[in-house]
Structure formats: structure tokens, C-alpha cells
Amino acid sequence: MVFSSLTFIYLFLPLSLIFHYVTSNNLFRNLTLTIFSLVFYAWAEPMWIFLMIFTAMFDYSMALLVERWRGYIGSKIAVTFSVIVNIALLISYKYGGFIHDNLSYLFPLPFDRPTNSLPVGISFYTFMVISYIVDVYKGELKAQKNPLNFLMFISLFQHLVAGPIVRYKHIADQVDSRTVNWQTLSEGVSRFCLGLFKKVVIANVAGVLVKKYLDVGFNDLSSYEAWFGITMFSIQLYFDFSGYSDMAIGLAKLFGFHFDENFRHPYAAISVGDFYRRWHISLGKFFRDYVYIPLGGNRSNQLRNIMIVWLLTGIWHGASWNFALWGFYFGCLMIIEKTFEKVLAKTPRILRHTYTLILIVFSRAIFYFTNFEMLKLFVANLFSSDNPIGVGFATDLMEHVFWFVLVILFCIPWDEIYTKETKVALGAERFYEKAKPILNVAMLFLATLLLVNSTYNPFLYTRF
Amino acid sequence: MTNKLNTILFFSLLFGIPLLYFVMPKQKISIGEKRKLAVVPELNYESYIKGAWADSMDSYVDDHFPFRTSMIDMAVEFQSWKGIHLKEQEKVFVSQKPKVNKIKNEKDSTGSEINFLDEFEQAYSGSMLIINGSVYPMGGGSPAMSRHFSKMVSEYAEQLKGECRVFSAVAPLSSAFIPVEKYKQYNAQNKKTLKAIGSSLSNGAIFCDVFEEMNKHACEKMYFSTDHHWKPIGAYYAYVAFCNAAGFEAIPINKMEKRTKYNFLGSLYQHTLDPSVKNNPDTMEYYIPKVTTTAVRYTAYGYDKQSKSQVFAHGSSGGNTYSTFISGDAPMMRINTNVKNGKKAIVIKNSYGNAFIVYLISHYEEIWVVDFRYSKQNIIETIRKNKINDMIFALGMYGAMSKGTINMMRNLGKQSGIYVPPKPVITEPQDSITTDPAVLPTDTTTTN
Numbered sequence: 001m002v003f004s005s006l007t008f009i010y011l012f013l014p015l016s017l018i019f020h021y022v023t024s025n026n027l028f029r030n031l032t033l034t035i036f037s038l039v040f041y042a043w044a045e046p047m048w049i050f051l052m053i054f055t056a057m058f059d060y061s062m063a064l065l066v067e068r069w070r071g072y073i074g075s076k077i078a079v080t081f082s083v084i085v086n087i088a089l090l091i092s093y094k095y096g097g098f099i100h101d102n103l104s105y106l107f108p109l110p111f112d113r114p115t116n117s118l119p120v121g122i123s124f125y126t127f128m129v130i131s132y133i134v135d136v137y138k139g140e141l142k143a144q145k146n147p148l149n150f151l152m153f154i155s156l157f158q159h160l161v162a163g164p165i166v167r168y169k170h171i172a173d174q175v176d177s178r179t180v181n182w183q184t185l186s187e188g189v190s191r192f193c194l195g196l197f198k199k200v201v202i203a204n205v206a207g208v209l210v211k212k213y214l215d216v217g218f219n220d221l222s223s224y225e226a227w228f229g230i231t232m233f234s235i236q237l238y239f240d241f242s243g244y245s246d247m248a249i250g251l252a253k254l255f256g257f258h259f260d261e262n263f264r265h266p267y268a269a270i271s272v273g274d275f276y277r278r279w280h281i282s283l284g285k286f287f288r289d290y291v292y293i294p295l296g297g298n299r300s301n302q303l304r305n306i307m308i309v310w311l312l313t314g315i316w317h318g319a320s321w322n323f324a325l326w327g328f329y330f331g332c333l334m335i336i337e338k339t340f341e342k343v344l345a346k347t348p349r350i351l352r353h354t355y356t357l358i359l360i361v362f363s364r365a366i367f368y369f370t371n372f373e374m375l376k377l378f379v380a381n382l383f384s385s386d387n388p389i390g391v392g393f394a395t396d397l398m399e400h401v402f403w404f405v406l407v408i409l410f411c412i413p414w415d416e417i418y419t420k421e422t423k424v425a426l427g428a429e430r431f432y433e434k435a436k437p438i439l440n441v442a443m444l445f446l447a448t449l450l451l452v453n454s455t456y457n458p459f460l461y462t463r464f
Numbered sequence: 465m466t467n468k469l470n471t472i473l474f475f476s477l478l479f480g481i482p483l484l485y486f487v488m489p490k491q492k493i494s495i496g497e498k499r500k501l502a503v504v505p506e507l508n509y510e511s512y513i514k515g516a517w518a519d520s521m522d523s524y525v526d527d528h529f530p531f532r533t534s535m536i537d538m539a540v541e542f543q544s545w546k547g548i549h550l551k552e553q554e555k556v557f558v559s560q561k562p563k564v565n566k567i568k569n570e571k572d573s574t575g576s577e578i579n580f581l582d583e584f585e586q587a588y589s590g591s592m593l594i595i596n597g598s599v600y601p602m603g604g605g606s607p608a609m610s611r612h613f614s615k616m617v618s619e620y621a622e623q624l625k626g627e628c629r630v631f632s633a634v635a636p637l638s639s640a641f642i643p644v645e646k647y648k649q650y651n652a653q654n655k656k657t658l659k660a661i662g663s664s665l666s667n668g669a670i671f672c673d674v675f676e677e678m679n680k681h682a683c684e685k686m687y688f689s690t691d692h693h694w695k696p697i698g699a700y701y702a703y704v705a706f707c708n709a710a711g712f713e714a715i716p717i718n719k720m721e722k723r724t725k726y727n728f729l730g731s732l733y734q735h736t737l738d739p740s741v742k743n744n745p746d747t748m749e750y751y752i753p754k755v756t757t758t759a760v761r762y763t764a765y766g767y768d769k770q771s772k773s774q775v776f777a778h779g780s781s782g783g784n785t786y787s788t789f790i791s792g793d794a795p796m797m798r799i800n801t802n803v804k805n806g807k808k809a810i811v812i813k814n815s816y817g818n819a820f821i822v823y824l825i826s827h828y829e830e831i832w833v834v835d836f837r838y839s840k841q842n843i844i845e846t847i848r849k850n851k852i853n854d855m856i857f858a859l860g861m862y863g864a865m866s867k868g869t870i871n872m873m874r875n876l877g878k879q880s881g882i883y884v885p886p887k888p889v890i891t892e893p894q895d896s897i898t899t900d901p902a903v904l905p906t907d908t909t910t911t912n
């Protein structure tokens with residue numbers, strides 16, 4: 001199930017809220033939330049629910065062992081074993097086919113290619129359990145004693161499918177006890193409606209243009225259209241993902257949880273490094289805390305560490321070489337930025353912003369095309385295409401002109417330009433406080449309209 | 465205070481809409497989308513584990529959302545706010561392949577295979593050009609693909625040698641006649657494809673050069689702007705091409721009665737929901753030969769179940785305007801005319817053929833119409849038992865360019881449909897049929 005579906009919004013969510021708030025007993029609330037989360041997961045992936053429950057129960061047990069054997073070698077063995085098992089599960093279910101394909105190029109393999117589908121959310125919950133057990137090992141938090149509570153934390157439908165990667169230590173107290181009031185509920189409502197609006201009204205509309213320009217006739221594009229198509233994909237990716245994170249944060253608030261921010265106006269970045277401090281923040285922090293720093297961080301072999309982190313980040317996004325190339329691309333950019341840090345600091349802000357945007361938008365091509373041959377053709381079109389501008393390009397621009405304005409408005413970091421103390425910020429806040437009930441209902445209504453419209457499924461020939 | 469109001473308003477929608485779900489009556493079909501709406505899926509282990517049950521449940525929730533049709537209309541309006549819409553414009557519309565529910569709770573009432581529909585819908589999904597409110601499906605097959613069709617037609621010619629003449633009359637796509645210079649390549653592509661049919665026919669099968677005849681009138685509007693069919697005038701030129709090939713004298717169009725229907729928004733509007741197409745509804749002028757006819761239609765399997773039909777269903781309107789011709793699609797139909805020349809024809813067709821067939825009534829005493837998509841009869845038996853003189857394949861290009869539909873036409877000669885002579889008693893149309901918008905009032909018609 002996805003948040004931006006009518007089934008979720010108008011069936012699953014009301015029912016889960018009713019059952020959650022039917023009593024103030026925290027145990028009952030956790031129980032209903034766990035059951036609803038498992039239903040949410042099983043809706044799409046009934047087969048893989050047992051893998052997720054196994055992972056949760058395995059790491060719950062290992063964390064208890066880590067804690068019990070603290071100060072002994074057993075603690076280290078338990079955490080190592082847990083991390084190895086989790087990584088092994090991730091590799092076998094996510095990368096099994098990919099590894100088989102590559103090894104079979106080198107020598108014949110005695111077994112067939114794994115054909116399993118990717119268990120939904122495995123990339124996210126694997127990192128969550130790793131961060132949990134490592135934090136327990138480091139003594140930064142106490143292991144959860146109640147298996148139900150831990151299963152609830154892992155399976156929470158708010159973050160299960162697309163993050164953010166929530167650290168247990170950040171919400172440990174909320175797992176045991178949560179309070180909600182009108183303000184948190186209202187914040188949750190506002191955040192959910194904003195996320196839904198971003199997903200349905202911006203990302204999905206961009207998605208239609210992406211399909212048109214990057215799927216259907218990507219090889220016949222002029223350079224203008226190629227850049228337009230890949231820019232639309234950059235917009236789709238950001239609003240899809242950040243919209244989903246907004247909805248997750250909003251939904252968490254509706255149930256009394258507080259998740260950290262996952263995006264902070266990334267397209268306002270002034271360097272590639274800055275971009276990744278604003279984009280999928282929870283993933284960046286995970287790699288920083290559990291890979292980069294343990295490797296030595298900036299104290300030893302910094303450039304090597306950067307490259308390792310980025311190659312892992314790339315491959316985390318998907319089991320295909322293009323993601324590794326994408327990671328390598330960013331690893332190189334990070335190293336270059338590190339090397340020319342002083343030059344960059346002296347460069348005018350507008351130039352830094354422009355260079356960042358161009359490099360980020362270009363990187364989306366590497367992300368989008370899993371086939372290298374197609375990527376090569378597309379990149380060739382980006383820089384020198386003999387194709388004339390296609391039919392309808394001008395019409396597409398005209399027919400989306402107000403939508404482009406909306407996209408730009410959403411990309412601008414208003415809160416950074418007008419900090420809290422400024423007159424504009426105070427005025428805007430006062431206006432928003434008064435208008436938010438209407439704004440949220442309007443956003444929900446418009447998103448619902450478009451979701452209903454997406455169910456339109458016409459046939460040329462009568463089927464009744 | 466605003467926090468309270470904000471939360472309460474949101475929750476009112478969140479809980480109010482599900483209540484409407486339960487209170488409001490459920491529709492069974494969507495006329496605009498030409499499909500049944502989803503039903504509550506049957507829950508069983510297999511469908512649940514494969515995720516099909518969840519998909520079908522999502523479809524059920526989607527299909528029965530309160531005020532769905534009005535909301536879709538509002539959404540189309542809202543979508544137009546994204547930018548500026550110029551009156552004269554060209555654009556590419558990328559259509560999706562329609563979703564078919566994975567769990568089928570009901571069997572097709574005719575029991576027929578409907579996979580060809582998926583194949584056909586596939587042909588129309590993809591890119592379409594929208595130029596100043598007119599929709600043009602792109603593509604149009606290739607000479608290589610047309611040889612499969614020619615082979616099938618030639619097989620019939622071989623089998624019926626000396627008994628029945630076999631004609632091929634395939635219509636080009638509307639994209640062949642886009643009135644804009646830069647799209648001339650579609651004209652050439654259609655021509656090449658259709659000519660290839662003619663050059664690869666054998667065993668005496670006769671080629672009707674529909675393209676060439678229509679091309680003489682390329683500046684006329686021969687196709688609907690909002691529907692995937694040709695206009696009656698386009699079908700008339702195909703009829704002229706047929707007459708040239710068959711050795712008949714075509715009836716001049718000015719010798720027929722002309723009638724007009726307005727505000728036709730057809731299938732391509734329903735497909736695109738494009739505002740410029742909506743603002744460009746079609747006017748259909750159609751021509752009625754001065755011939756008296758009676759007609760009956762049969763079910764897919766037999767002649768025992770028959771109902772009255774008519775060659776022109778003048779009452780059809782709105783989205784069903786094209787059903788004016790032979791009252792829409794039926795597995796099999798028989799038309800008798802007052803042209804007492806003893807000549808009989810059988811037309812193998814898809815819906816493109818409907819507008820063409822109505823002109824043939826001037827030349828035959830009896831016309832059998834077989835829709836290759838629905839009929840389970842053996843047409844070789846029908847031809848021989850009824851001593852039919854001419855067999856005409858009259859269809860749109862997509863039908864002739866797909867192996868699936870070609871095999872359906874080939875199977876018409878092989879399948880074990882049991883021939884039962886027509887019964888003299890004609891029953892009234894069944895209620896169940898009238899839910900199909902393609903089936904219209906079935907009084908015998910006399911057109912003068």
C-alpha cells in the first residue's frame with residue numbers, strides 16, 4: 001500500500017486512527033499500531049512479512065545478548081553476527097540476481113538466477129536494525145525489552161516503505177509512551193496534506209512528462225527536450241521522495257511520534273556536498289555515523305573513505321551498475337569539492353548554485369537509465385543532438401507554465417531567506433496560522449481529485 | 465483554535481468520505497470508460513499471496529469512490545489550470561494501456577475469449593497526436609506485418625475457389641490524412657503498408673485499393689476528430705474502391721438521403737480527456753441508400769437465438785453515435801434487402817466495417833455480417849450452405865496488423881460452429897443485451 005492511494009487515505013488511515021485512539025492504554029495502542037502496520041506491509045507483500053518479522057525478532061534478541069554480555073567478547077560477537085546476518089539478508093534478497101548476473105559472466109554457476117521480488121522496505125528496515133544494534137553495543141541506548149514494542153518500531157507503517165531511516169534512540173521514549181494534543185495533531189495534518197499535495201500535484205504530473213520524454217522517444221529528443229526531460233525527472237524524484245517523507249512525518253505526528261526531517265530544500269544547495277546535507281538526510285547521517293566515521297572519517301584516508309561511502313550509497317539505491325556509477329560520480333565530485341574547497345568558497349554564490357544544479361540534474365540521467373547503451377545515447381542527445389525539437393514541446397511548456405511556477409515556489413527555501421525574526425516571516429506565519437485549515441482541506445481535496453482521476457481507465461471497446 | 469479547526473476539518477473528510485462509501489449505491493458499469501466497475505474480490509489464499517486480492521480491492525475502492533464521475537470531470541478542469549491552452553496547438557498524448565483486473569469474478573457472458581481486446585487496446589495505447597482538437601493515433605503497421613494478413617485472406621481464396629470471390633478492403637489510419645505537411649510520412653507509411661497487402665494477395669483474392677480512393681479526397685475530413693473510426697464519407701470512398709474492384713457501379717452519394725448528427729464526443733476523447741478535443745466535437749453526416757432492409761442479429765454460437773436489428777439505428781446519439789451503423793457490433797448479423805438480384809455477400813469485419821457495410825445494401829439481396837472478434841460460427845459452412853457469392857474483409861488497419869486478430873479471422877474458417885438453419889420466428893431483443901450501448905432499438909427499418 002502507498003500513502004498516496006485512496007485505499008490508504010480513506011480506508012486504512014481512518015480505521016487505524018479509530019483503533020489507535022479508542023483507548024489511552026499504551027500497550028493496546030502499540031498492539032493495534034503493530035497489527036495495522038503488518039496489514040499495511042502485507043497488503044503489497046504478503047510473502048515477505050515473515051522476513052521482516054524475523055529480522056525484527058532476530059535483532060531484538062541479539063540486542064538483549066549484546067546488553068547482557070556487555071564488557072565481554074560475546075557482546076562484540078553478537079553485534080558483529082547481527083550486522084553480518086542483516087547485510088547478508090539484504091545482499092541475498094536485493095542483490096542476489098545482480099551478483100548472479102555478473103558472476104555468470106566470469107564463470108558458469110551451478111545454480112539458477114534468484115527470481116525473488118525485492119522485499120518492500122528491506123533497504124530501510126535493515127539500516128534501522130543495524131543502527132539500533134550498533135547503538136546498543138556502543139551503550140548509547142538501552143535494548144528494548146518488549147518484543148512487541150520493537151516489532152512496532154521496525155514495522156511502523158509511517159516509515160516502513162520509503163523511510164525516513166528512523167533511529168531507535170530518537171524515538172525510544174515515544175515507543176514506550178506518547179502524548180498527543182491539538183497542536184501535534186494539527187501539525188501532523190498540515191504535514192500530511194503538504195506531502196500528499198507534493199506527491200500527487202507535483203511529482204505525478206512531472207512523472208507524466210518524464211514518461212513522455214524519457215521513456216517513449218528518448219532517442220529522438222533534441223538537446224532542449226533531453227534537458228527538459230531529465231529536469232522533470234529531477235523534479236519528480238524530489239517531490240515524490242520528499243512528499244513521501246512529509247507524509248511519513250505527518251502521519252507519525254498523528255500517532256504521537258516525532259521523526260527527524262529528511263529534506264531541507266536540496267535544490268537551493270550551493271555545492272554538491274551541501275546538496276547531500278539537504279537530501280535524504282537520514283541516509284546521509286547513517287552512512288556518516290556507521291560507515292564514514294568508523295572508517296576513519298576525515299582523520300585518516302579521507303578521500304578513500306568518501307569514495308567508499310559514495311559507492312555504497314550508490315549501490316544502496318538499486319542492484320544495477322548504473323547506481324554504482326552514480327555513486328562513483330558523486331564520490332569524485334565530493335573529492336573534487338574537498339580538494340578545491342578554498343576556490344569554491346571564493347566563487348560567487350550564484351555560480352556555485354548553478355554549477356550544483358547542472359551536476360545534480362545531469363546525475364539524474366545516470367540514476368534513470370539502468371541500461372548503459374540507453375544512457376550513452378541519452379547523454380549524447382543532452383550535449384549534441386541533431387534531432388529537431390519534437391511536436392508538442394512548445395505546447396507542453398505552455399500547458400505547464402503555472403505548474404512550473406508552483407514547482408519553483410516549492411523549491412525556494414523561504415525559511416532560510418526570511419528567518420524567523422524578519423517581518424515577512426512573521427507576517428507569513430500569522431497568515432498561515434489563520435489560513436491553514438482551508439489550505440489543508442484544499443490540498444487534500446485537490447490531491448483526492450487527481451487520485452480519483454488516476455483511476456480513470458477507459459477502453460475503446462465496450463467490456464460489459 | 466485554528467489547530468482544533470485544522471484537525472477537525474481534516475478528520476471530517478477522512479471519516480466522512482468512508483461513510484459515503486457505505487451509504488451511496490454502487491454502480492456496476494462505467495459508460496464513459498466502457499467497462500464494468502470492480503466488484504469486491506473473492507478472498508482466497510492464492511489471490512492473497514500473489515497480491516492480486518489487494519490490487520483488486522484497491523480497484524474496488526477506486527472505482528466506487530463517492531461522486532467519482534463528477535470528481536473526474538473536476539480533475540480534468542483542474543488539470544487545465546496548469547498552464548495556458550492555445551486554440552491552435554499540436555501535442556503528443558501518451559496514453560496508458562488500460563488496466564485489466566487480475567481477479568475475474570464473472571465470466572464473459574458470451575464465453576468468448578477477449579484477449580484480442582487487450583491486443584487492440586495495446587495498439588491504441590502509446591503516442592497519439594492531438595492537432596487543434598483532433599486526435600490521430602500514430603504508427604500504422606508495416607509491409608512485413610501486412611503479409612500475414614494477405615496470407616490469411618489468400619488461404620480463404622484458395623479454399624473457396626470457384627465458389628465465392630474474396631475481397632480485401634482495409635482502411636488506413638486517420639494519421640494518413642493529417643492536414644499538415646510535416647506529417648506526410650504517415651501518408652506514405654499507410655500507403656506502403658496497404659499496397660503491400662495488395663501485392664502479396666494470391667489465389668485470386670481481390671484487392672480493393674481503399675487507400676488510393678481515399679487519397680484522392682485527402683483534403684476532406686474523412687475521420688472523426690474525437691473517435692477512432694472513420695466518418696461515413698471515408699467509408700463511402702472505401703465502398704467506391706470496393707465497387708471498382710467488384711465490377712459494380714457505385715451509387716453516387718447525392719442519390720442517397722443525407723442526415724446529420726451533432727456533438728459526438730467519441731472514444732478518443734474518452735481516452736485523452738483533452739480540453740481541446742472536448743471543445744471540438746464531431747458532426748456526423750451520414751448517407752442512406754434508397755433500399756428497404758430487414759435485419760436480424762445472432763449470438764456468438766448459434767442461429768437459434770436471434771433478435772431483430774436494423775441497418776441504420778437513427779436513435780443512437782452522444783458517445784454511441786457511431787452505433788448508427790448496423791446498430792453497433794454483434795457476433796453475426798443477416799441483412800435482407802429488396803434488391804432482388806440473388807447476390808449474397810458475407811462481410812468479415814471489426815467496427816470499422818460497420819460504416820462501410822451500409823452502402824453494400826444497394827448491391828446484394830442478402831448480406832451476412834460476421835464480427836471476427838465475437839463470432840464462433842464456421843463461416844465456410846455459412847458461405848457454402850447459403851451459396852454466398854462474395855466474401856469481403858472490411859476492417860481497420862490495426863485489426864489487419866496484429867497476429868492475434870488475423871488468427872481470429874483465420875479461425876472463423878476452422879472453428880466448429882454448428883450450423884443450424886434460421887428459425888422462422890423472430891424473438892424480441894433480450895433485456896440483458898440492451899445494457900450494451902452498442903445495441904440499440906431493433907425495429908425493422910425501411911430507408912427510402
